[in-house]
Amino acid sequence: MPSSSRQGITCPYCFAVVAAQRIPYRCRGQAGRRAGCAPVLDKELAAYTGSTAGASLPPVFDAPGGKARADCPTCGQTTGSRVCPECHNPLPPAYCDSPGRIVALVGAKNAGKSTYIAVLLHELMNRVGTELDASLVACDDRTIERYKRDFARPLLEERRLLPTTASAATSPREPLVYLLTRTRRARTRFARERTDSLALVLFDTAGEDLRSREVRDLHLRYLEAADAVIFLVDPLELPAARPSVGDGVPTGAADDPDSEPINIIARVTEALRARHGVRPGERLRVPVAVALTKIDVLRPALLRQSALHRSRTGAGVLDLDDREAVNEQVRSLLHEWQAGGLDTYLGQQYADYALFGLSALGGVPENGRVGAGGVRPYRTEDPLLWLLHRFGMLAGARSQGS
Ligand SMILES: Nc1nc2c(ncn2[C@@H]2O[C@H](COP(=O)(O)OP(=O)(O)OP(=O)(O)O)[C@@H](O)[C@H]2O)c(=O)[nH]1
Ligand SMILES: [Mg+2]
Ligand SMILES: [Zn+2]
Ligand SMILES: [Zn+2]
Incomplete structure (x- = not known):
């Protein structure tokens, strides 16, 4: 049975089942001269990995519609990075489009x-x-x-x-x-x-x-x-x-x-x-x-x-x-x-x-x-x-x- 037939996408990291319309986004953050949200400690990700190392990242935000891209409500930049709502690990666009087989x-x-x-x-x-x-x-x-x-x-x-x-x-x-x-x-x-x-x-x-x-x-x-x-x-x-x-x-x-x-x-x-x-x-x-x-x-x-x-x-x-x-x-x-x-x-x-x-x-x-x-x-x-x-x-x- 493919993951998609379970009315949602199965997160390949924590195996939570997520509705496609409810996948949050991660702000693109700052890069070079581009202004954007500063990194913050991502508590969900740190809890998943069991360590704060590598968990300082631009913030995660929700946006309705389940589109491939969304604008960050804080800094206004458009982002295409999406994450699992439970563990905040990245869900690549191709995975969201055609939910993978585990x-x-x-x-x-x-x-x-x-x-x-x-x-x-x-x-x-x-x-x-x-x-x-x-x-x-x-x-x-x-x-x-x-x-x-x-x-x-x-x-x-x-x-x-x-x-x-x-x-x-x-x-x-x-x-x-x-x-x-x-x-x-x-x-x-x-x-x-x-x-x-x-x-x-x-x-x-x-x-x-x-x-x-x-x-x-x-x-x-x-x-x-x-x-x-x-x-x-x-x-x-x-x-x-x-x-x-x-x-x-x-x-x-x-x-x-x-x-x-x-x-x-x-x-x-x-x-x-x-x-x-x-x-x-x-x-x-x-x-x-x-x-x-x-x-x-x-x-x-x-x-x-x-x-x-x-x-x-x-x-x-x-x-x-x-x-x-x-x-x-x-x-x-x-x-x-x-x-x-x-x-x-x-x-x-x-x-x-x-x-x-x-x-x-x-x-x-x-x-x-x-x-x-x-x-x-x-x-x-x-x-x-x-x-x-x-x-x-x-x-x-x-x-x-x-
Ligand atoms: N001859 C041969 N021996 C192999 C091959 N693959 C693995 N082995 C042997 O089997 C041993 C165990 O391989 P692993 O891949 O560590 O086995 P594992 O299933 O991960 O083991 P655990 O982590 O203890 O559960 C290796 O140290 C090798 O001695 C192979 O293709 N040919
Ligand atoms: Mg092994
Ligand atoms: Zn997850
Ligand atoms: Zn932002």
Whole structure:
């Protein structure tokens, strides 16, 4: 269900639902020789971030009508900056026009979530972005800073593995908010170009937070607001997958039933069912992508000749034949690894789910560092391409036909 169908816009920061006519504005303030309102401490924003740093900003004001721009009642300048009425975080114009879809990322501790976020965003800003004619722009300065400091610099520049994400119980959690904007070229000379936007709201949850019911509630608002969910599953945590794993790969020691993939998925599913008021026997309509991470650890023999080993072909489209082949291969891997119950469960709970296999690093890390070949992502964008297709932002095509 898209955010827009809830009679308003869901703030990607605090998940308050706001009527489009009631989104306040922020004055442009002073700049160079331009006169304007002086910065003041924004209490709402400071409360949200838990700090007054960076919360000294030109004032927020209300103006009726819900127009894209409004005049500041104090200094008279016209502004196009709009903010959430609850938390005062910026709501970009494209987000107000076409309310975004919130994509939630969930996985057990050590499943590879932080690494995935680091690599996926980099891919979207570079190779995949180019392929799709899409731009990925951070919606606020904190997102830019945090992505650099906590993800890109350590992993991609310094090639160090990312530390375990701290629990939301001890450190405040903030989403990374991006706007993915895609221009679709006109098919004929007379047709118009189309621009579609998707707000990508990624919350780097700490795997441990999904174990206990109490802390998980902190994440519930995010999960409940999600229009799509990506579940990451570490094949090293599936005991029966051991024989498929290459020699010398250290495997996880998951003796904790709370962190088993199916249990995590089940708990999130319960929350989604309650939020969407889904009756027993009915299935959730939220599209769900379930991806096996770290597939570089699988024995080469298992991947050779397989759909997962092929590279994706489609450029600017979702290759539907490839999609089906990968889906079937991951399904048979799950069954082979005695995790067929997961597939069955997903089928019972979700009307629309798809299986993926990916590797963010593209190789097994050594001594806390990325392997010698550097980060070589493999099929990391697949779940997102599928979601874009589901959201009507990416066409599907058969690779064999036409
Ligand atoms: N072989 C391989 N290992 C990976 C890959 N991605 C992550 N890993 C390994 O998995 C570990 C955990 O990855 P993270 O991204 O920190 O996992 P997380 O889900 O964020 O973990 P928490 O923050 O503790 O919940 C890394 O330190 C790597 O050792 C991958 O693509 N291939
Ligand atoms: Mg993490
Ligand atoms: Zn908000
Ligand atoms: Zn002003």
